[in-house]
Amino acid sequence: MRFVGARQETAAVSMAAGFAWSAGRPAVCTVTHGPGLSNALTGLRSAVRDRLAVVLIVGDIRAEPGWSAQRVDHGQMLGWTEAAVLDCADPAGLAAAVADAFGRAGATRAPVVLNIRAELLAAPAVPQRPADPAPERAPVPEPDDGAVQRAAAALRAARRPLVLAGRGALWAGAGPALRELAERSGALLATTLPAKGLFRGDPFDLGVCGGYSTAVTRDLVAESDLALVVGAGLGGYTTDRDTLLAASRVVHCDLAPRPDARVAVPGDAAATVDRLLAAVRGGEPRRRTGEVAARIATAGDFADGTDAGGLDPRLVLRAVDRALPADRQVVTDVGHFTTFPSQLVGAGAGRYLPALGFAAVGLSVATGIGAALGRAGPTLVVVGTAAR
Numbered sequence: 001m002r003f004v005g006a007r008q009e010t011a012a013v014s015m016a017a018g019f020a021w022s023a024g025r026p027a028v029c030t031v032t033h034g035p036g037l038s039n040a041l042t043g044l045r046s047a048v049r050d051r052l053a054v055v056l057i058v059g060d061i062r063a064e065p066g067w068s069a070q071r072v073d074h075g076q077m078l079g080w081t082e083a084a085v086l087d088c089a090d091p092a093g094l095a096a097a098v099a100d101a102f103g104r105a106g107a108t109r110a111p112v113v114l115n116i117r118a119e120l121l122a123a124p125a126v127p128q129r130p131a132d133p134a135p136e137r138a139p140v141p142e143p144d145d146g147a148v149q150r151a152a153a154a155l156r157a158a159r160r161p162l163v164l165a166g167r168g169a170l171w172a173g174a175g176p177a178l179r180e181l182a183e184r185s186g187a188l189l190a191t192t193l194p195a196k197g198l199f200r201g202d203p204f205d206l207g208v209c210g211g212y213s214t215a216v217t218r219d220l221v222a223e224s225d226l227a228l229v230v231g232a233g234l235g236g237y238t239t240d241r242d243t244l245l246a247a248s249r250v251v252h253c254d255l256a257p258r259p260d261a262r263v264a265v266p267g268d269a270a271a272t273v274d275r276l277l278a279a280v281r282g283g284e285p286r287r288r289t290g291e292v293a294a295r296i297a298t299a300g301d302f303a304d305g306t307d308a309g310g311l312d313p314r315l316v317l318r319a320v321d322r323a324l325p326a327d328r329q330v331v332t333d334v335g336h337f338t339t340f341p342s343q344l345v346g347a348g349a350g351r352y353l354p355a356l357g358f359a360a361v362g363l364s365v366a367t368g369i370g371a372a373l374g375r376a377g378p379t380l381v382v383v384g385t386a387a388r
Contacts, residue, residue: 004373009036011366013043014355017052017111018370021353022329026053026105027370033059033118034070037077042360044111045081049357050194051167053105056083057098059118074115083111091120095128103134109171140255143267143275151228151251151263151272152279158226160287161187164209164245166232167194168254172269175199175349178230181277186286188220188296192232193342196352203293209245210238212342216299218244220292225249226262228276231269234258300344313337317344320380327377331355333364337384345382 006012012029019027031040037058047054064071078085084104088097094116101114155161163182169175175198182189182204189199190209199205206217213221221227221244229245230253232238239245252261253272265272305312317340329351332341338354353371355364361384368381 004369006366009039010041010043010363013040013047013054013056013111014363014366015370015373016054016056017043017047017050017355018331018353018367018372019374020047020053020105020370021050021367021374022371023374026055026102027374028055028057028102030057033061033074034072037074038072041077041081042358043363043366044078044083044113046355046358046360046363047111048082050353050355051109052111053109054111055101055105056111056113057101058113058115059121060087060115061118063117063119074113078113081111083113084108085113085115087115087117088120089117091123091126092129094120096131099131099134107135107137140268140271141266143253143265143272145275147263147265148272148275149279151253151265152276154226154251154263155185155187155228155276155280156283158185158187158224158286160223160225161185162190162206162221162224162227163187164190164192164227164229164232164238165195165198166192166230166238166254168231169269169273170195170198170231170350172231174230174270174273177270177273177277181228181273181280183288184277184280184282186284186288187228188224188287188292190217190221192238193354193356194352195232195349196342196354197347198349200346200348204288204296206296207299208342211240212237212339213240213244214299214343216295220296221245226251229253229261230273314340314344317341317382321345324378324380327351328380329353329371329375329377330380330382331364331368331371333381333383334359334361335384337382341382345380 009031016027016029060074061071086101101112105112165178188204190206191198193208196208227245228251247260250261251263252258253265257264257266302314330347331353334356355367364381368379372379
C-alpha cells in the first residue's frame with residue numbers, strides 16, 4: 001500500500017476523494033480523533049455531495065476520562081455530514097469492519113467512516129472472524145413500458161427537442177446511446193456540470209446546462225419545447241433556480257424522477273435509453289441544421305478583456321485547453337471564476353470533476369493531487385484568486 005502524506009485533515013480526505021474519482025475505486029485516508037476528525041469534516045461533506053467512495057479511518061477515545069481535552073462524541077460530530085459510520089469495538093472484528101467499509105463505499109459510491117475504538121491498539125492480537133460478503137450495488141428497477149412509450153411519443157412529437165444527460169447517464173455508460181437517440185430525434189445535446197464531456201466533439205453539444213451555461217446554450221435550452229433528461233436530479237444548479245427547463249416540458253428518466261414532470265420514467269438510465277431507441281426510429285433533422293451548428297460553434301466567443309491589470313483569464317484558459325493533450329483530466333475549484341473553465345476547458349467523459357459538492361473554496365488542489373495519483377495522464381487544476 002502506498003502512503004501519501006497530507007498537511008491537513010480535510011486535504012487528506014480531498015486527496016482520497018480525487019483518487020477515488022479518477023481510479024474508479026474506493027480510496028482510504030486516516031486522521032486522528034477529536035480535532036483531527038473535526039478538521040476533516042469539510043472534505044468529508046464535500047465527498048458525500050460529490051458521491052465519491054472514500055473510506056475515512058479514525059480512532060475513537062471515548063473510553064478516556066472526561067477531562068481528556070480531545071475526547072468528543074464522533075457520532076454527533078459526523079451526523080450532519082451524512083456519511084455512513086461503522087463503529088468497531090471488537091478486536092476480532094477489525095478485519096471484517098475494514099472489508100465492510102470498503103465494500104459499502106464501493107457499492108454506494110459514497111464515503112464511509114470507520115470509527116475504531118482506540119483501546120484496540122493496546123489489546124492482544126486475536127484471530128479475525130471472516131468478513132461478511134461484500135455488499136452489492138442496489139438493483140435498479142427496470143423502466144415501466146407504459147412510461148417509456150409516453151416518453152417516446154413526447155419525443156417524436158417535439159419540434160425543438162433537447163437531450164440532457166447527468167451523472168447517472170455517465171455512470172450507466174449511456175452516452176453513445178444518447179448520442180444516437182438525439183440524432184434520430186433531431187435533438188440537441190447538453191449535460192449537467194458533473195457529466196461535462198459526455199458528448200464532447202459532437203457539433204450539436206451545447207455543453208453544460210444551468211448556471212454555468214454560455215449565453216448561446218441558455219437561449220437554445222430556453223427555445224426547447226421538450227427536454228429528455230436522463231440520469232440527472234434537476235437541482236437548482238442545472239435549472240438555474242428553475243429559470244430553465246420548466247417541468248411541463250421535461251421527460252424525466254431517473255431513479256427518482258420529478259413527480260411534476262410531463263412524463264416521469266423511473267429506472268436505470270441505460271435500460272431506459274435502449275428502450276427509447278427501439279421506439280424512436282428517426283425522422284426530420286429538426287434542430288440539427290447547419291445554422292444551429294454554426295450558432296453553437298460561437299458559444300465560446302468573447303471579447304478579450306486583457307488590460308494593463310493583467311490577462312483575460314478566459315484567454316489563458318483557452319490557450320491551456322488547446323495546449324493540453326486530449327487525455328487530460330480537469331479538477332476545478334469553486335468561485336465566481338468557475339464559469340470560465342466550465343465553458344472553455346474541455347475533457348472527455350468522466351474526466352471533469354468540479355470539486356463543488358459542499359461549495360467549499362480551496363479543496364481542488366488536494367483533490368487534484370489525489371486525481372493525478374489515481375489515473376495516468378496530465379491533470380489540470382483550476383483555482384481562483386481574490387478579485388483585484
